[in-house]
Amino acid sequence: MSKFLNADDKQAPATQDYATRPAQESDREGLAALMRKNYFKSDTVEPWQEEMVQKRIDDFVSPGGAESEGGRMFVAISGDAPVAFTSIVPDPKRGGLLVDDLYTRPDHERRGIAGKLLGECESFAREQGESAVHLSVDEQKPGVRAYYEKRGWVAQSFKTADGAKTDIDPANPRVSTWLLVKPLADTGPKQQQAPAAPKASSQGPNPG
Numbered sequence: 001m002s003k004f005l006n007a008d009d010k011q012a013p014a015t016q017d018y019a020t021r022p023a024q025e026s027d028r029e030g031l032a033a034l035m036r037k038n039y040f041k042s043d044t045v046e047p048w049q050e051e052m053v054q055k056r057i058d059d060f061v062s063p064g065g066a067e068s069e070g071g072r073m074f075v076a077i078s079g080d081a082p083v084a085f086t087s088i089v090p091d092p093k094r095g096g097l098l099v100d101d102l103y104t105r106p107d108h109e110r111r112g113i114a115g116k117l118l119g120e121c122e123s124f125a126r127e128q129g130e131s132a133v134h135l136s137v138d139e140q141k142p143g144v145r146a147y148y149e150k151r152g153w154v155a156q157s158f159k160t161a162d163g164a165k166t167d168i169d170p171a172n173p174r175v176s177t178w179l180l181v182k183p184l185a186d187t188g189p190k191q192q193q194a195p196a197a198p199k200a201s202s203q204g205p206n207p208g
Helices: 025-040 047-061 113-127 142-150
Strands: 019-022 072-078 081-090 097-104 132-138 177-183
Touching: 019 113, 025 047, 025 072, 025 081, 025 097, 047 072, 072 113, 081 113, 097 113, 113 132, 132 142, 142 177
Parallel strands: 097 132
Antiparallel strands: 019 072, 072 081, 081 097, 132 177
16 A cells, blocks of 8 residues: 655654664554554544555564565554554565655654654665665655655656656656655665656556
């Protein structure tokens, strides 16, 4: 379940330290509450929506879950409860690893949590032998794009069918997004080669 990412920690000072770690079964209740807000903008959801939330958690924390081998979900903890989460998963369309979710509970925003969770994703990608990770940002959120670019993510460009240059990702035909790539090597060219884009007719991630 892909969501176009939001940044939460622009300039406000941190008022407490947050532990970050891989999600586990004991986080289920707190994760479910975060996902209801992130995916459905509500604390109460329809049964089919709750099923989607629980399936998403199962994918990462249950033995043999769909994402438990090639991906990870990370949480930030305040006290005993998750207050933010992100996930990183194999991208079946481009290859490599995609940062697929990033959400912080509103009362914990702008305290550096997003940066810590992204760091967990980057460390995981390095452990898997990846030289870069990528994510999508909604074209309607230029401030979010700027947040990532300040932290080393590079917006990719593409050629249209008529040969023109665009920075709108052709892999998401239902909504306009930018594809940002974070090189993980210490040195290298400024513009990392983008993961291979699928044909324009293929379906991109579900809009957030």
